Amino acid sequence: MSDAGSEAVLLGEIFIDLPRAGPGDDAATRAALAKVPDLPPAPSIADLGCGQGTQTLVLARALPDARIVAIDLLQPFLDRLSASAAAAGLGDRIETRCADMTAIDLSASAFDLIWSEGAIYIAGYAAGLSHWRSWLRDGGTVVVSDLIWRVAAPPRPAVDFFQAMLPDMTDLSGRIAEAEAAGFRVVDTLPLPAEAWWDNYYAPLARRIDQLAATASPAMAGVLDACAQEIAIWRAHGDSYGYQFFVLQRQD
Numbered sequence: 001m002s003d004a005g006s007e008a009v010l011l012g013e014i015f016i017d018l019p020r021a022g023p024g025d026d027a028a029t030r031a032a033l034a035k036v037p038d039l040p041p042a043p044s045i046a047d048l049g050c051g052q053g054t055q056t057l058v059l060a061r062a063l064p065d066a067r068i069v070a071i072d073l074l075q076p077f078l079d080r081l082s083a084s085a086a087a088a089g090l091g092d093r094i095e096t097r098c099a100d101m102t103a104i105d106l107s108a109s110a111f112d113l114i115w116s117e118g119a120i121y122i123a124g125y126a127a128g129l130s131h132w133r134s135w136l137r138d139g140g141t142v143v144v145s146d147l148i149w150r151v152a153a154p155p156r157p158a159v160d161f162f163q164a165m166l167p168d169m170t171d172l173s174g175r176i177a178e179a180e181a182a183g184f185r186v187v188d189t190l191p192l193p194a195e196a197w198w199d200n201y202y203a204p205l206a207r208r209i210d211q212l213a214a215t216a217s218p219a220m221a222g223v224l225d226a227c228a229q230e231i232a233i234w235r236a237h238g239d240s241y242g243y244q245f246f247v248l249q250r251q252d
């Protein structure tokens with residue numbers, strides 16, 4: 001397995017029982033969904049990089065006739081989503097698919113809506129939008145949440161930390177320009193609130209780091225250390241960056 005593949009498996013082990021695998025919030029998911037234009041009564045939806053599927057379930061509850069294909073690289077996440085969906089009586093409308101979002105071809109799907117919380121960075125924001133555009137029907141919509149700088153001169157430690165993972169990280173106007181260049185109309189953008197970071201993501205993650213640290217293999221210790229560093233950067237510099245939802249309608 002590649003280094004990236006092994007790291008993904010270790011991340012899966014860390015996050016499998018946590019509420020989310022990235023910052024997010026049910027109310028913010030619903031607020032972004034409310035901005036989506038021209039949804040048909042029974043929309044077809046793809047949720048890319050769905051993780052444990054917290055937002056997948058929010059979408060399925062909010063749209064009682066929607067059919068959702070939830071895609072992730074890690075089968076354990078998908079197993080958890082399938083179990084939660086079945087328990088909530090939503091299993092018949094959520095199909096899980098274990099696949100690499102950068103390798104599958106969904107161009108025949110003509111989705112009404114493509115959703116991706118905290119995961120478009122995997123495909124690259126501009127490249128992902130260009131690619132996913134061809135998976136939408138005319139007038140279909142992409143909704144992503146993505147990390148952006150909120151200040152003109154972000155602090156050096158934060159820039160250095162995010163440089164490796166997110167070399168194309170930019171600010172709100174940069175992301176809007178990239179979406180327009182990729183053939184989308186920017187319907188709206190919404191910031192993710194601070195509690196989406198701490199209550200739903202970093203607080204459970206910090207407890208999990210403490211739980212796993214004592215018995216961690218060297219590889220796991222390295223991944224836990226990177227997670228702890230991410231939390232420390234957020235505590236020190238989190239006001240200089242944040243997640244933003246982008247509601248983007250395909251323009252033809």
Ligand SMILES: C[S@@+](CC[C@H](N)C(=O)[O-])C[C@H]1O[C@@H](n2cnc3c(N)ncnc32)[C@H](O)[C@@H]1O
Pocket residue numbers: 008020021022023024048049050051052053054055071072073074077099100101102116117118119122
């Ligand atoms: C930051 S997490 C976000 C998860 C979820 N959307 C959320 O907000 O809680 C990114 C997700 O993308 C998945 N992932 C990573 N690389 C992927 C790939 N190449 N194709 C599909 N999913 C991938 C990870 O397993 C993880 O579940």
